[in-house]
Amino acid sequence: MNGNTGKIINVDLGKGSIETELLPEEYYTKYIGGSGLAAKLFWERGNISADPLSPEAMLIFMNGPFAGLKLSGASRNSVAGRSPLTGNWGDSSCGGYFAPELRYAGYDGIIIKGKAEKPSMLLIEDEKINILPAPEYWGKGTEEVNKAIKNKYGKNYRVLVIGPAGENLVKYSIILNEGHHAFGRAGFGAVMGSKNLKAIVVKAAGKNMNLADPEKYEELRAELNPKIKEALASDVMRENGTAANLEGGVVSGDVPIRNFTSNYWEEMGQELNGGILTEKYLTKRRVCAYCSIACKRVVEVKEGPFAIPEGPGPEYETITALGSLIGSMDLAAVCKASRVCNDIGIDTISAGGTIAWAMEAFEKGDITENETGGIKLLWGDMATVIDKILPDIAARKGKLGILLSEGSLAAALKTGKDSVNYTVQCKGLEVPMHDPRGGGHGLALAYAVSPRGACHVASPMLFMEMGACFYPEIGFEYELEPMTDENKAETAVIAVALGAIENSACFCQFADREIAIPEWVGLFNSVAGYNWDASDMMKAGTRVFYLKRLINYLFGRTAKDDALTPRMLEPARDGEPEGVFINFEGMKNKFYELMDMDTVKGIPSIKKLEEYGMGVEAKRVWRET
Amino acid sequence: MKVCLVPVGIMKKYMKERDLDIEADLTAGTLIERLNLPDKLKIICFLNGKRINPDGRFTEGDVVKIVSTFAGG
Ligand code: SF4
Numbered sequence: 001m002n003g004n005t006g007k008i009i010n011v012d013l014g015k016g017s018i019e020t021e022l023l024p025e026e027y028y029t030k031y032i033g034g035s036g037l038a039a040k041l042f043w044e045r046g047n048i049s050a051d052p053l054s055p056e057a058m059l060i061f062m063n064g065p066f067a068g069l070k071l072s073g074a075s076r077n078s079v080a081g082r083s084p085l086t087g088n089w090g091d092s093s094c095g096g097y098f099a100p101e102l103r104y105a106g107y108d109g110i111i112i113k114g115k116a117e118k119p120s121m122l123l124i125e126d127e128k129i130n131i132l133p134a135p136e137y138w139g140k141g142t143e144e145v146n147k148a149i150k151n152k153y154g155k156n157y158r159v160l161v162i163g164p165a166g167e168n169l170v171k172y173s174i175i176l177n178e179g180h181h182a183f184g185r186a187g188f189g190a191v192m193g194s195k196n197l198k199a200i201v202v203k204a205a206g207k208n209m210n211l212a213d214p215e216k217y218e219e220l221r222a223e224l225n226p227k228i229k230e231a232l233a234s235d236v237m238r239e240n241g242t243a244a245n246l247e248g249g250v251v252s253g254d255v256p257i258r259n260f261t262s263n264y265w266e267e268m269g270q271e272l273n274g275g276i277l278t279e280k281y282l283t284k285r286r287v288c289a290y291c292s293i294a295c296k297r298v299v300e301v302k303e304g305p306f307a308i309p310e311g312p313g314p315e316y317e318t319i320t321a322l323g324s325l326i327g328s329m330d331l332a333a334v335c336k337a338s339r340v341c342n343d344i345g346i347d348t349i350s351a352g353g354t355i356a357w358a359m360e361a362f363e364k365g366d367i368t369e370n371e372t373g374g375i376k377l378l379w380g381d382m383a384t385v386i387d388k389i390l391p392d393i394a395a396r397k398g399k400l401g402i403l404l405s406e407g408s409l410a411a412a413l414k415t416g417k418d419s420v421n422y423t424v425q426c427k428g429l430e431v432p433m434h435d436p437r438g439g440g441h442g443l444a445l446a447y448a449v450s451p452r453g454a455c456h457v458a459s460p461m462l463f464m465e466m467g468a469c470f471y472p473e474i475g476f477e478y479e480l481e482p483m484t485d486e487n488k489a490e491t492a493v494i495a496v497a498l499g500a501i502e503n504s505a506c507f508c509q510f511a512d513r514e515i516a517i518p519e520w521v522g523l524f525n526s527v528a529g530y531n532w533d534a535s536d537m538m539k540a541g542t543r544v545f546y547l548k549r550l551i552n553y554l555f556g557r558t559a560k561d562d563a564l565t566p567r568m569l570e571p572a573r574d575g576e577p578e579g580v581f582i583n584f585e586g587m588k589n590k591f592y593e594l595m596d597m598d599t600v601k602g603i604p605s606i607k608k609l610e611e612y613g614m615g616v617e618a619k620r621v622w623r624e625t
Numbered sequence: 626m627k628v629c630l631v632p633v634g635i636m637k638k639y640m641k642e643r644d645l646d647i648e649a650d651l652t653a654g655t656l657i658e659r660l661n662l663p664d665k666l667k668i669i670c671f672l673n674g675k676r677i678n679p680d681g682r683f684t685e686g687d688v689v690k691i692v693s694t695f696a697g698g
Contacts, residue, residue, distance in 0.1 A: 232665040233695065236635050242697025248634030251671055251692045264674070273634065274697075295697070316697040434696065456698060466694035467667040482694070483676070509698060576676055 002212035003065040003528030004028055004108050009129060011122060013195050014055055014114030018129045023108075029530055029540070030613065033064040033108065035091035036504030036544035038080035041111065042089075043547060043617070048554045052082040052187075053169055053194035055115035061102075061200075062109035064506030065528045068100030068209065068289075071221055072228040073511020075099045075289040078503065082555070083186035084194075085171040085350065085407050086428035089451050089551045092188060093503060095288030096181030101158040104204030116196040121149075124202040137198045139164060141343040143311070146179040149201055160200040163345020165394040166193035170405045172350035172430075176342060180296065180312040181288060184347045186429065186452055212529030220522050224515065229292035231514045233468065237295040238285065240274035242316035242510075247273045253438020253575040257324045258379055259356035260424045260431075260567055263438045264575030268329035272319050281335055283310050293510055299335050305383065306336040314338035314348070320433035321352025326359060327379025337386050344394035350407055353430030355389060357408040357423050358400070366417045373399035421566045427557065429453025431568065438577040440465035440482035444569070445492050445587040448562045451548035459499030463513050464491055471498070473517040473534050485583040489590035496595075497541030504544050543612045546604050549597070550614075550621050559602035562588060626685040630660075633692045639666065640691065647683065654679030660691070667694040 006028075010019045023037075031040040038060040050056035058081050066074035077099035083090025102110075105126050112122075116131065119138035123130045137145045142163045149159050159178065166173035166189030173189025174182045183189075192198075211217050228234060236244045249255040250269030257265045270276075277297060286296035299313030314322070314334055322337040323329060341348045355377075361367040362377035369376065375388060375398075392401025403411050409428045412419040424431045426447050431454040436444035442465045443456070450458035463469050465482045476494050480487060501520070502512050515523075517534050524530050524537060532540075552561075564584060571579045592599050596608040601621075609618035626649055632640045639662050647656065653670045657679075662668060670677045671690040683689065 232663055236638070236695060237697060239638075240635075244697060245634040245693060245695045246697075248636065248692045248694075249696055251633050251674075251690055252669070252676075252694070254696060269634075275637070432698075439696065462696060462698070466696060468665070468695070576671065576674060 001025055001028070002210055004033060005103065005106050007107050008109040008111060009107055009124070011110060011112045011131070012114040013112065013116040013120065013131060013197060016131055018131065028065070028528065031544055031547070032501065032504035032540055034062050034078040034504040034506040035080050035093070036500060036540070036547070037109070038062040038078055038091060039089070039544060039547045039551060042081060043551055046082070050082070052084040052087070052191060055195065056113065057082060057191060057194070059112040059188065059191045059195065060109060063099050063103055064504060066505060066507065066523065068103040068207065069217070069221070069527065070290045072225050072291045072293060073288070073508035074506070076506040076508055077102070078506055079175060079183045079188045081188065081191060083188070083452065084169070084190045085187040086453050088427055088453065088555050088557055089548050090186030090188065091452055091503065092183040092185045093457065093506060094175070094177055094181050094183040095291070095508060096177035097158045097289045098160055098177045098202065099506060100289050101202045101204055104207045105202055106204070110200070112195060112197065114195065119196050119198050121199040121201060122197065124200070126205055134198045138167060142176045142345050143179050143343050145199060146176070149199060153201060153203070157201050157203045162189040162192045162198060163343060163394065165345040166190050167198070168394065168396045169193055170346055170393060170396060171407050171410070172347040173345050174347050176345060179342070180286065182342070182347070184349065185455070187347070189345050211527050213526040216522070217526035220519065220526060224519060225292060228511045228514045233510070233513070234293045237293055237510060240278050241297050242295050243272065243274035243277060243319045245273070246316065246319065249439070251576065253572060253577040254434050255320055255324055256433055256435045258327045259325065259360045259422065260435060261360070262574055263435060263572045263577055265324060265329070268324050271329040272323045272331055272334065276331060277313065277319070280331065281313065288508070291508065291511065295510060301332045301335050304332055306330070306332040306386070308336050308339050311339060312342060317433045318348040321349045322385070325352045325356045325433065326385065328382050330380070330382055333382035333386065337382065337390065340386055340390050344390060346390070346394060349432055350430045351390065351393065353424060354404050354408040354411060355385060357412060357419070358404060360422055361415060361419050366419045367415055371399060371403065371415070375400050423565055424567050425454060426450070426564055427453035427561055429455065432456040434462055436568070437572040437580060437582060438575060440480070441485050441582045441587070442480065442482070442488035442491055444564060444582050444584050445488055445591060446495060448564055448584070448588060449492065449496065449591060451545070451552055457499070457509055458503070459492070459495035460502070460509060460513060461492060461495045463509065464495055469513045471517050474538055483577065483580060485587045488587050489594055492587070492591050493594045496545045497538045500544035501537060501541040504541070539612060543614065546609065546612060546614065547617065549603050550617055553601060553603045553621050557602065559592070559597070559599050562602060628683050628687045628689050631688060631690050633690050635693050635695055636666070636668070636691050639663070650682065652679060653677040653681045668692065669694060
């Protein structure tokens with residue numbers, strides 16, 4: 001096989017067994033790799049009725065075909081399976097350094113089942129694969145464990161680790177690579193924790209790669225790397241990180257404030273933006289493997305109540321989720337809260353979203369000191385967030401820690417009193433930090449139809465709406481007006497396929513938005529030898545999207561779950577989008593029609609599935625009719 | 626007539642705050658073109674907190690915020 005190795009590792013932690021397996025090439029040509037191939041394997045082998053935190057649950061790590069190929073943004077990895085936070089299909093992508101090392105060791109992915117009797121780690125050194133006892137790391141923070149493993153094995157051993165939150169089965173726990181890069185969303189750190197698996201470590205001896213057309217690939221790489229590096233957006237993010245234009249986002253009404261109750265806070269925009277982070281706290285810029293964009297930040301807060309030593313700094317989502325969303329414009333506090341989340345191992349978006357919901361519930365009197373164990377939940381009280389709330393969530397300790405450790409939807413369902421109405425989530429996944437009311441109405445549709453729940457990276461809708469990319473070869477050559485529903489369903493049809501391609505190829509959206517369709521096709525063909533044209537590639541993307549919809553259907557999710565909460569759909573109360581109404585149902589209906597999806601079941605028709613070579617899959621979901 | 630242009634966010638990298646003499650019938654779209662900034666910035670003008678459409682116009686003394694749609698993930 002070219003590009004991919006075709007080989008995966010099957011681990012059963014309960015039995016202590018390790019086997020390697022060769023996958024048929026057709027799996028790759030149909031589902032690409034990354035989260036698409038993971039969906040295929042889950043569909044085929046997953047136990048649908050298994051609790052995501054039970055030993056039967058499958059935890060899948062999967063590379064894309066370009067891992068390790070020295071191409072900017074192309075060396076990410078996907079983790080996937082059933083999300084413990086949402087109970088649905090979940091996947092999450094991580095940059096860093098794990099993917100190329102796994103590729104060089106000879107594998108495209110790892111499937112983990114079972115539960116180890118005692119705390120363990122998985123060590124992969126080319127063909128030598130071992131499950132090792134790891135009691136010394138259990139209970140410890142990600143930073144300490146990452147360092148300890150590197151000290152023991154060597155600094156070039158690539159490490160995935162969970163924090164105490166994952167061990168304690170907090171539903172939005174992360175898996176962290178090299179102490180800085182997270183599989184952030186959907187709670188797969190808890191799945192690792194439920195299997196008593198503290199870490200996965202990989203080291204390859206060589207860097208052997210097998211490409212279909214190495215010359216053609218080198219030609220493409222020589223064009224694409226400088227193109228990505230020199231793009232205006234890359235330059236902006238290299239200088240001031242992903243929060244570079246947060247202040248502009250505040251003026252547009254894109255940046256959520258106090259649990260999405262406000263769309264305008266001028267002073268906050270001036271305090272929390274990436275330029276201020278650079279000026280006050282930045283010490284270094286960092287990259288994921290082979291990426292020239294270097295959007296990652298290293299920061300140090302030298303003094304004050306939120307002082308932290310030099311280490312990983314926050315990006316846009318974290319700055320907003322642990323800043324404006326919970327009513328704070330204290331950038332030093334955000335840096336510290338972000339560091340704490342990394343170390344205890346929780347997702348900053350879901351943590352911010354859940355705490356913001358709780359702060360509003362407290363303000364409204366829907367939860368009181370009775371339910372919080374005496375903790376006052378006040379907007380912007382970062383000392384309490386950092387010293388009390390986050391550690392209690394990770395430890396599942398105290399009334400509040402236990403309540404918030406399940407995510408905002410579960411906390412609201414437990415609280416009652418209509419508090420679900422002001423959760424800001426879709427299918428149980430907290431909405432990321434772009435408010436469609438100010439950022440672009442198409443994003444509301446993208447959040448709702450995304451298989452894993454509200455997600456800004458499931459498709460490039462955000463970038464398409466803002467005019468950052470055009471794809472004339474596949475019909476996207478028109479300018480969009482972000483604040484209307486015009487052409488949004490049509491754009492979403494293209495966006496969900498492109499999103500599935502980038503998440504299956506494990507490409508970073510910041511880099512791949514510079515790649516034109518013929519270049520994408522050229523990459524697949526020169527690396528993996530698929531002989532695709534643009535339509536074959538788009539078909540693979542749509543197929544991946546459809547398959548994830550089918551998996552969700554088996555979990556009981558239907559069209560009614562493609563919904564946003566009332567808070568997200570009420571007109572904004574201030575700022576640029578004040579009073580504007582999103583025609584959400586209109587966009588959704590049109591999207592369903594264009595995708596030929598059943599308006600009750602939320603899955604494609606038998607005819608559509610057959611058209612995509614998914615006749616067998618169609619039988620499984622449509623068999624009762 | 627005079628309007629004041631105020632760059633916001635990443636726009637500060639590309640221009641300074643300044644007063645500009647413009648014709649009374651100048652549209653926001655033409656104003657943006659005249660600034661001669663990179664296309665990729667996708668600029669929008671804001672007046673009193675609201676977007677101005679490309680065919681919108683200004684009045685004497687307006688303070689116009691110049692914003693790029695650029696967003697990080
Ligand atoms: S753009 Fe940033 S997040 Fe994406 S691969 Fe490069 S360094 Fe990593």
